[in-house]
Amino acid sequence: MPDKHVFQEDAQILTHFGEDYAAQFGAVTPPIYMSSLHVTPKEKLFETEPMPFIYGRVSNPTADLFERKIAALERAETALSFASGMAAISSCILANVQQGDHIVAVDFAYGPARNFIANDLSKFGIEHTFVSGKTVSDFVDAIKPNTRLFYLESPATAIFNIQDLRAIAALAKQNHIVSVIDNSWATPVFQKPITLGIDISLHSASKYIGGHSDVIAGVASGNAEIMHKVKRVRESYGGIVGPMEAWLCLRGLRTLLVRVKAHEAAALEIATRLSQHPAVRQVFYPGLSDFPQYALAKSQMSGFTGLLSFSLHGDRDQARAVASRLCWFHFGPSWGGFESMVNVLEGEGETNVVRLHIGLEGIETLWADLKDSLDQALA
Numbered sequence: 155m156p157d158k159h160v161f162q163e164d165a166q167i168l169t170h171f172g173e174d175y176a177a178q179f180g181a182v183t184p185p186i187y188m189s190s191l192h193v194t195p196k197e198k199l200f201e202t203e204p205m206p207f208i209y210g211r212v213s214n215p216t217a218d219l220f221e222r223k224i225a226a227l228e229r230a231e232t233a234l235s236f237a238s239g240m241a242a243i244s245s246c247i248l249a250n251v252q253q254g255d256h257i258v259a260v261d262f263a264y265g266p267a268r269n270f271i272a273n274d275l276s277k278f279g280i281e282h283t284f285v286s287g288k289t290v291s292d293f294v295d296a297i298k299p300n301t302r303l304f305y306l307e308s309p310a311t312a313i314f315n316i317q318d319l320r321a322i323a324a325l326a327k328q329n330h331i332v333s334v335i336d337n338s339w340a341t342p343v344f345q346k347p348i349t350l351g352i353d354i355s356l357h358s359a360s361k362y363i364g365g366h367s368d369v370i371a372g373v374a375s376g377n378a379e380i381m382h383k384v385k386r387v388r389e390s391y392g393g394i395v396g397p398m399e400a401w402l403c404l405r406g407l408r409t410l411l412v413r414v415k416a417h418e419a420a421a422l423e424i425a426t427r428l429s430q431h432p433a434v435r436q437v438f439y440p441g442l443s444d445f446p447q448y449a450l451a452k453s454q455m456s457g458f459t460g461l462l463s464f465s466l467h468g469d470r471d472q473a474r475a476v477a478s479r480l481c482w483f484h485f486g487p488s489w490g491g492f493e494s495m496v497n498v499l500e501g502e503g504e505t506n507v508v509r510l511h512i513g514l515e516g517i518e519t520l521w522a523d524l525k526d527s528l529d530q531a532l533a
């Protein structure tokens with residue numbers, strides 16, 4: 155892009171940041187560099203300055219463009235992309251802890267992330283404490299002399315507990331603790347944790363960033379020093395994103411802002427209607443003004459996305475029956491794509507929570523489906 159383009163707004167970054175039309179024969183979309191290695195020109199063979207691209211497990215030009223775009227969105231110095239969200243999570247944690255260290259993590263974090271902390275890291279002598287994280291004192295009380303890392307997920311993607319990111323980031327800094335947040339729910343357009351003082355913001359790009367349910371990928375952002383450590387782990391464990399997947403993420407990013415706004419509008423309306431339905435006990439959606447942590451959510455997010463949950467007055471069997479009667483909501487684990495999804499959360503401390511991803515099918519279509527199923531629960 156010519157110099158006269160100044161990138162200030164997310165919409166500009168999402169659409170055009172980092173793309174060089176002249177270098178790609180005028181193509182408006184960047185090429186996919188399907189190359190496992192990059193050769194060095196003979197005249198540069200013995201120069202001390204390394205070539206930017208050498209081997210595909212270390213870096214790739216398509217992944218690099220995706221990373222620069224995410225770093226710009228997160229207002230971070232640098233970003234790294236991964237083969238999955240879990241590769242991003244495990245690499246960012248591994249880069250910052252060693253034997254004998256202690257991690258404080260939120261108890262409603264993504265299940266496989268909790269499992270990695272509780273069951274995989276414990277094999278290497280790394281301790282952990284899970285906290286609800288709804289108050290800063292949860293973290294203060296959990297700090298031990300060997301605490302090295304706070305693992306956050308805000309909003310957490312089951313019943314959407316929020317952590318006070320500014321206060322927790324400040325507490326981490328005072329105690330020389332690295333703060334890491336899973337920012338997948340809010341996306342880099344609605345929440346920018348680096349600007350609030352958090353050290354690493356990471357995403358499952360398989361969710362809203364990809365946005366079309368056709369890619370598994372992850373990405374993490376932070377300052378150059380911390381991401382340099384993470385890059386060494388990515389190199390050793392081999393978790394870089396593939397070029398095709400990086401390209402699909404770039405494709406997803408172009409429409410991220412318009413998609414999340416559409417998910418937000420539909421989810422807010424559906425959450426409001428759900429909270430007025432007599433079969434529903436409680437709705438969990440941080441964008442509802444009566445959500446218990448609404449003020450905190452508003453103070454650190456500029457918008458809300460499409461994943462929400464609700465509990466019923468009945469038991470788990472009723473939750474299962476309500477979910478299974480839906481026809482536009484498909485039963486499955488993931489979210490963040492164009493399509494609506496439903497899942498019944500088991501073993502989450504809440505016994506009858508139905509989680510919905512509000513897709514792009516249209517509010518009235520989705521509400522008619524939900525209302526019909528909920529009405530039958532009352533019959």
Ligand SMILES: *Cc1c(COP(=O)(O)O)cnc(C)c1O
Nearest residue numbers: 238239240264311338358360371
């Ligand atoms: C899906 C998900 C992940 C893991 O991402 P993958 O790309 O599936 O590895 C991490 N965090 C949250 C909140 C998720 O929903």
